Amino acid sequence: MGALDDLRVLDLTQVLAGPYCTMLLADMGADVVKVERPGGDMIRSNPPYVADSDDEAYGGYFQSVNRGKRSLELDLRTDEDRAAFLSLVERADVVVENFKAGTMERFDCGYETLREHNPQLIYSSIRGFGDPRTGETERQGQPSFDLIAQALGGVMEITGPEDGPPTKVGPGVGDIFTAALNAVGVLAAVHHRERTGEGQYVDTAMYDAMVSLAERSIYQYSCDGEAPTRQGNSHPTLFPYDAFETADGHAVVAAFNDRHWETLCAAMDRPGLAADYPDAAARLDDRERLRAEIADWTRDQTTAELVERLDGRVPAAPVQDASDVFEDPHVHGREMLADVAQPGAAEPMTVAGSPIKMTETNPRPRGRAPLLDEHREEILGEGETETDAGRTGAESD
Template sequence: MGALDDLYVLDLTQVLAGPYCTMLLADMGAEVVKIERPGGDLIRSNPPFYDDPDAEAYGGYFQSVNRGKESLELDLGEDEDREAFLSLVEKADVVVENYRAGTMEKFDLGYERLREHNPGLVYSAIRGFGDPRTGETDRQGQPSFDLIAQALGGVMEITGEEDGPPTKVGPGVGDLFTAALNAVGILAALHHRERTGEGQFVDTAMYDSMISLCERTVYQYSYGDEAPTRQGNSHPTLFPYDAFETTDGYVVIAAFGTNHWQQLCTAMDRPALAEEYPNRASRLAHRETLREAIASWTREHDTETVLSALSGIPVAPVQDVADVFADDHVHDRDMLVDVAQPGTESSVTVAGNPIKMTRTPPDPGYRAPLLDENRAELLDEQVRASTRRPTPSDE
């Protein structure tokens, strides 16, 4: 039994932000029907492929964020397909889409129309710049991707080396953080509906989400009237809190607490530093000198030696994904999940779900669907009744 296994979600999203949001819901048991345009999600053909791109139904990008869903191919520009979609809306709890503002209205399938068919519907939109219903701006209707959101929201300005250019964060946080917030909004709207019977419109914008992610820069600017900028791996108010080179890699050290600072100085055989810089303010004021003292020590030792010497202090190696795959902790936490890859006889690995629950644990172990794979059971009521996931009321 999944925590959300009585939830029926129609997912009109594609690429990353929307699919990641609905993937979270599917992992927790929701029945998620991916409504795909003719030809399917744009990223079905995106690499990497396990073996043969001509034989495989989709690549790793699609597999990773569409696992556990069903697929139905519909052309919402056609009357028959619009009617099929509306028939599903009448039974749905949630509709999620990530088109530009106004796109669903062009099909006469906007929130107000769908609400006529299902007053309790939670309609959720993920857009670059939000929806006019929750705050109209001149940016709405403009295209947006992760890179655009990171640039506008301030992420790139505070990421990178101090003397280097603005740098995008590696993972697509403009998509992924927005998606996670949108899932929270959906669940909050469903909780409201349980108490009142009312559905509502949920809107999460990528630009807005990046401002929320950069919350530190907002209060820093408000308090000091100076815009924060790049400072590498260091922290504006904590020291040491940085990455340091070793003979065979890098480690990060977060020893800004006085107790940890004293332990670090002892491990480096520099007890005088602990006495000379006994509090946070003094360490921040002399951070460049102290950083070089730490860096000189770490550069003389390999990573394992540094980790051993700093046992008990917040310290870790900088790992690549091969290191992650080799880490027992990751496997013990079920953060690597094998799923079938259509077109091969092998399974592939995708990231697990970080939400852990003792009674209703998420289950991300189902592959992504083939295009239009579930048409029969989704559009045929008799077939659907015998094949849908069981709900508590069925038991």
């Protein structure tokens, strides 16, 4: 039983932001019906594949963020499919879409229309620049991707080496952080509806989300009038809080409070540094010299030796790649790697598990991603068999 197993979601999203949002809901038990345009989500065919075989139904990108959903292919431009969609809306709790503003209105399936069919409906959109209903701007209707959102929101300006160009954060945070915020908004709207019976519109913009993610830049600029820029892996107000080269890789050390600093200096056999720089302000004033001192020490040790020497007394960790993550017992103990069936391949695909942990209704990937239109008969037939007492549903194998 999932915490959201009484929630039905119609998911019209594609690529990453929208599917990640509804994936979170599906992992928590919601019945997520992926309503796909003719031909399906544009990202279905994106590599990589488990066996690099033409027989595989979809690639890792699609599998990762669409696991545990059901698929129905509809063309909202046709009367028949639009009528089928509206019949689903009448029995749904949530609709999520990530089209450009105005797209659903062109299908005559905008929020106001769907609300007529289901007054308690929660309608959620994820767009690059938000929806006019919650704050109109001249950017709305423009296309956006993760790269655009990171650039506009200030994330790229504060990411990368000090002497290098603005740099995109590796994971698609413009999509994924926006998606997580949207899931929070949807669940808040569900809670509000339980108390009042009122549905509502939930709107999360990628640009807005990146401004929120870069919150440190906002308050820094407000306080001193200087726009923060890149400074590598260091921190503007904490030291040491940085990545350091080791004999065989890199490790991070976060020893910015006085106790951790003293412990680090003792591990370096440099107690005089602790005495000469007893507080955070002194360390920040001479951070370049101190960073060089620490770097000289870390380069003489392997990453494992460094982490073992600090041994939990000072926050430190190796900089890991994906192969290290796969081997980390902590990751397995937390069930953060999940195997799901891959149609067309003999071996399963491994996807990231759910980071949300609950003692009674623990979220988990609930089966593989669906084949295109795999659940047509099942979904459209439910309207004839479903009663007010509950709903039917089946997880994918």
